[in-house]
Amino acid sequence: MEKKELNIVWLKRDIRIQDHIPFHSANESSLPFIALYCFEPTLISQPDISERHLRFVYQSLSEIRDSLAKHNIPVVICWEDAETVFRWFLHEFRVNHVFSHEESGTQITWDRDKRVKQLLYHNGVSWTEYQQNGVIRGIKNRDGWDKAWFTTMSDPIIKNQYKYQQDIGISNPFEISHDQKNQLSGQSKEFQPGGEKKAWAYLESFTKERGFNYHKYISKPSESRTSCGRISPYLAWGNISIKQAYQHIKNHPNYSTNKRAFSGITTRLKWHCHFIQKFEVECSYETICVNRGYESLDYSNNPQLLEAWKTGNTGFPLVDACMRCLIHTGWINFRMRAMLVSVLCHHFDHSWKNGAHYLASLFLDYEPGIHYPQFQMQAGTTGINTIRMYNPVKQSKDHDPAGEFIKKWVSELRDIPAEFIHEPWLMTSLEQELYRLRIGKDYPEPVVDLAEAGKKARAKIWGHRRNEKVQEEKQRILKTQTRSQSSNKT
Numbered sequence: 124m125e126k127k128e129l130n131i132v133w134l135k136r137d138i139r140i141q142d143h144i145p146f147h148s149a150n151e152s153s154l155p156f157i158a159l160y161c162f163e164p165t166l167i168s169q170p171d172i173s174e175r176h177l178r179f180v181y182q183s184l185s186e187i188r189d190s191l192a193k194h195n196i197p198v199v200i201c202w203e204d205a206e207t208v209f210r211w212f213l214h215e216f217r218v219n220h221v222f223s224h225e226e227s228g229t230q231i232t233w234d235r236d237k238r239v240k241q242l243l244y245h246n247g248v249s250w251t252e253y254q255q256n257g258v259i260r261g262i263k264n265r266d267g268w269d270k271a272w273f274t275t276m277s278d279p280i281i282k283n284q285y286k287y288q289q290d291i292g293i294s295n296p297f298e299i300s301h302d303q304k305n306q307l308s309g310q311s312k313e314f315q316p317g318g319e320k321k322a323w324a325y326l327e328s329f330t331k332e333r334g335f336n337y338h339k340y341i342s343k344p345s346e347s348r349t350s351c352g353r354i355s356p357y358l359a360w361g362n363i364s365i366k367q368a369y370q371h372i373k374n375h376p377n378y379s380t381n382k383r384a385f386s387g388i389t390t391r392l393k394w395h396c397h398f399i400q401k402f403e404v405e406c407s408y409e410t411i412c413v414n415r416g417y418e419s420l421d422y423s424n425n426p427q428l429l430e431a432w433k434t435g436n437t438g439f440p441l442v443d444a445c446m447r448c449l450i451h452t453g454w455i456n457f458r459m460r461a462m463l464v465s466v467l468c469h470h471f472d473h474s475w476k477n478g479a480h481y482l483a484s485l486f487l488d489y490e491p492g493i494h495y496p497q498f499q500m501q502a503g504t505t506g507i508n509t510i511r512m513y514n515p516v517k518q519s520k521d522h523d524p525a526g527e528f529i530k531k532w533v534s535e536l537r538d539i540p541a542e543f544i545h546e547p548w549l550m551t552s553l554e555q556e557l558y559r560l561r562i563g564k565d566y567p568e569p570v571v572d573l574a575e576a577g578k579k580a581r582a583k584i585w586g587h588r589r590n591e592k593v594q595e596e597k598q599r600i601l602k603t604q605t606r607s608q609s610s611n612k613t
């Protein structure tokens with residue numbers, strides 16, 4: 124029997140059906156098409172990926188599947204590595220064309236893409252990869268990048284239309300099991316749910332009222348939970364495009380009366396692409412220092428300190444509150460993320476490599492292109508950015524003065540008055556008895572002497588900036604990775 128001919132839209136970090144050029148191209152063709160998503164065991168088993176990510180993706184796919192079902196377009200969801208899935212399609216069908224967005228992922232995804240490209244090429248199948256947001260493939264430096272970004276952002280939004288299709292008849296051998304489906308479709312109220320509808324709900328509630336105090340509360344661990352955009356998981360997994368978010372905010376009637384807040388978030392949409400562009404050029408940032416000169420720096424890497432950090436038991440209330448909140452909800456704001464990294468790499472003297480995958484697995488919005496360059500910036504291993512060391516007690520006093528956030532996440536400290544909430548170890552024995560909290564028993568003693576650890580770390584990291592290799596690398600990075608007016612502090 125003659126094989127049926129079809130096209131494939133390969134979904135990766137672009138799980139939406141609007142402003143989607145691969146879907147647009149497939150719909151223009153006279154051939155029927157399917158949408159394909161692969162939960163790839165080889166990728167899933169990596170330490171940066173966790174179940175919360177898979178759940179978000181599955182929720183997003185379920186919404187697409189329901190929408191496209193009205194047009195008789197199958198959404199084929201596989202639990203198998205992409206290469207194997209494509210091999211099967213090539214065996215069963217006459218695959219004419221594959222459409223996708225470019226992915227600026229970790230090395231393992233580049234290697235996978237290379238293998239798939241070879242496979243498709245040898246079978247005479249064209250694969251068109253379209254630019255993802257404002258990230259440009261194949262550039263050698265940042266000349267003209269800013270201008271190109273604004274041009275892309277002002278392009279019209281693609282209003283995808285879908286024709287009703289003839290039946291293709293696919294019996295998917297890689298269907299995810301009943302148990303896996305149950306696990307992935309389970310909802311937790313603590314996490315933001317995936318999908319295009321939810322993405323728009325968050326974006327619209329931001330411009331309608333949540334975002335008016337964006338700039339005022341951006342660093343506050345409690346208030347930022349509602350005043351920030353909270354669109355990061357939707358952008359990371361592609362439930363909305365950067366262009367959709369940018370144009371929605373920029374053209375909103377509330378923009379003119381909330382310029383400071385709204386321009387604050389549109390600036391960050393540009394940073395989103397700016398960081399991914401760095402990673403697109405050098406995805407080794409997942410495993411190697413941005414500035415190779417920092418590879419020779421030694422750390423004590425004490426395993427007890429790492430464990431205390433990972434579980435939120437360091438004895439520093441704001442650090443513990445942030446980590447516990449992150450474990451339970453998948454989100455904390457920029458400053459709190461930066462503080463967690465700073466404490467691990469500076470005060471606890473750990474290599475950034477010991478914490479980067481762990482935080483990636485906890486962030487619901489894990490986006491390799493932002494995560495690794497940001498992590499390294501905070502760890503001080505880029506050699507081109509100012510080194511910022513966040514003192515967790517100062518951050519606590521400045522941004523959670525009444526200890527509201529701390530008390531929510533560190534229940535042991537619920538009954539401690541505000542004067543001790545930032546440094547509970549300063550309580551006398553009598554006060555500990557009075558507030559029924561024994562330091563070292565009910566809540567840990569601080570795991571390091573903050574002042575001493577900070578002093579040592581400053582000397583070490585600033586001292587290493589003079590290293591010859593660091594200086595040499597700095598010039599290379601400045602040439603390839605920086606824009607003229609790069610700014611990315613919050």
Ligand SMILES: Cc1cc2nc3c(=O)[nH]c(=O)nc-3n(C[C@H](O)[C@H](O)[C@H](O)COP(=O)(O)OP(=O)(O)OC[C@H]3O[C@@H](n4cnc5c(N)ncnc54)[C@H](O)[C@@H]3O)c2cc1C
Binds near residue numbers: 461494
């Ligand atoms: C160590 C570390 C790791 C990080 N890892 C990630 C990550 O994996 N994924 C991720 O999306 N962000 C990451 N960030 C950046 C930032 O913390 C989050 O984007 C932000 O907190 C998301 O919340 P929001 O959507 O409410 O952001 P908003 O403040 O409302 O900003 C809107 C969007 O702009 C982008 N954005 C905001 N801040 C930054 C920034 N500093 N750099 C680049 N883009 C930014 C994001 O896409 C964000 O969704 C990281 C920051 C640090 C310090």
